[in-house]
Amino acid sequence: MQAFTTLTSIVTPLELSNVDTDQIIPKQFLKRIERTGYEDYLFFDWRQDPGFVLNNPAYGGSHILVAGKNFGCGSSREHAAWALEQYGFRCVIAPSFADIFYSNAGKNGILAITLSEAEVERLLLQAKTADGYRLTVSLESNTIEDESGFATSFQIDPFRRDCLLQGLDDIGLTLRHAALLSAYEQKHDTENWLLARA
Template identity: 70%
Template sequence: MQAFRTLTSKVVPLDRVNVDTDQIIPKQFLKRIERTGYGDFLFFDWRKDANFELNQQRYKGGEILVAGKNFGCGSSREHAAWALSDYGFRCVIAPTFADIFHSNAGKNGILLVKLPEEQVQLLLDRAAANEGYTLSVSLEENTIKDDQGFSASFEIDPFRRYCLLEGLDDIGLTLRHAAALDTYEQQHDAAFWVKPRPASATETL
């Protein structure tokens, strides 16, 4: 998982509330067995509209998504986080997030930032009004800034912050204890493994 420290990027505004996981990645695409390739189907139904934000050239390449409250509600599918990440989003800013999506996003390297509704609306308005509008998000300082005087701090769970800063998903966290796990397995085998007794001559007849 890619470590997240500081990101300066174009902003993609999604001025909608209650964006659910079925809109983020519709159910017909959940049959894939890979964790990659979902970005092509992100917001699949909405992208049928030529005016949808992701279809507009001015927002191409944006890695920061700003949306309304309750982002990621609906089903618990982790594919929603996979789709956002595969498309290129590394940070989502909203007033609130659904709990399960919040967990899934963090485990897939996406920083979720909660800001008050009035601040989120300001960012949405600026991104819509100013082509190439950018934000700088620092996880090291827990701050968000633009070049128009906006500055805000945000809170994040310390453990999730540590994982994002170090680029550690659940597997990466486990592998940090690989040596201790190997030692335990060796000691366990030595203590409990009973070697088969060689067969006697009569037993082989």
């Protein structure tokens, strides 16, 4: 998992609340056995509309998505986080998130930030109206700022913050103990071998 420290990016505004995981990654794509290639199916149904925000070249290469409240509601598919991350979004900002999506996002290298509705509305308006509107998100200082005077801080669980800063997913966390695990396995195998010979 890629570490998250500081990110400066154009902002993509998604002016919708209650964006559920079936819209983020429709159910027909869950049958794929691969864990990669989901970026092509992110918001698949909505992207059929030429006017949908992801089809606007002004937001090409954006790594920050700002959306309405209750983002990621619905079923608990981890594919939603995979699709967002593989498309290139490293940070999602909203007034609230569904709990399971929030957890899945963090485990897949996406920083999900909760701000007030007023702050999110301001960011959505700026992203819609100011050409090339950019934010700088720092996980090192827990701050967000733009070039026109907006600045705020955000809260995040210390454990999730540490994992993101170090780029550690669940496997990475386990592998930090690889030496201890190997020693245990070796001792266990030796004890079983001795018992078998007794």
